[in-house]
Amino acid sequence: MLEYTYENEALKKGYKLVCGVDEAGRGPLMGPVCAAAVILPFGLVIEGLNDSKKLSEKKREALFDIITQNAVAYGIGFASVEEIDEINILNAAMLAMNRAIEKLTPKADYAIIDGNCKRSIKIPCETLVGGDAKCPSVAAASILAKVSRDRLCYELDKQYPQYGFAKHKGYGTKDHIAALFEYGPCECHRKTFLKFLNKND
8 A cells, every 4th residue: 555655744844735746658659748636635545546557447447536536636737749749758748747737726835746857847846756656646646647648549549540549559569650651640640759750761
C-alpha cells in the first residue's frame, strides 16, 4: 500500500492542498501528450493504487472511476501534436501539466511532479523520480493521464483505422511503423518524431 509520506512532508511545511502530477504519452509517434493533477483526501486508501504501467487496462479503468469520484479535485490537460512539434515533447509535457494543475478546483498550493523536471511549473513543487510507484496522489495522476490518453487513442482509431492506434496507442511498434511506410502519416502524427520516414529520400 502506498503511504502519504511525500504529501505529509508538504503539509508539514504549511501547504494545504497538495496535488500529484504525472503525464502519459511522451514516447508515442502520434497524438497529444496528456497530463493529470490529483488532490486526494489525505490518508484515503484506494485498493490497488499503483503506477499505471503496472496495472491492467481493466484495473486502470476501474481505478479511474474510484479516483475521480473520491478526489478533492482533479484536472486533465493536453498539449497538442502541433505544440509538441513546435516546442518539443518535454516542454509540451510541462505545458500539459500546467494545464492540468490550472483545472483543479479547489486550487492546489503545492505539486509533487513525477520525474526529474519541474521547469515552468507555476506553483511551488518538487520532483519525485518513480513517484507514480511511491506516492498515492502521483499514482492517481498517472492513472487518470494514461486512461484519458488511451480513450483518445480509441477515438482516433475510429478515424484512422489503418494505423491500429487502438492496439499500440501510437507507440512505434512494428505494425505501426509498417503502416506509416504504407499509408504515410496522418494529421495526428508528430512530424518531429517521424524523421526516420525520410531516410531513403
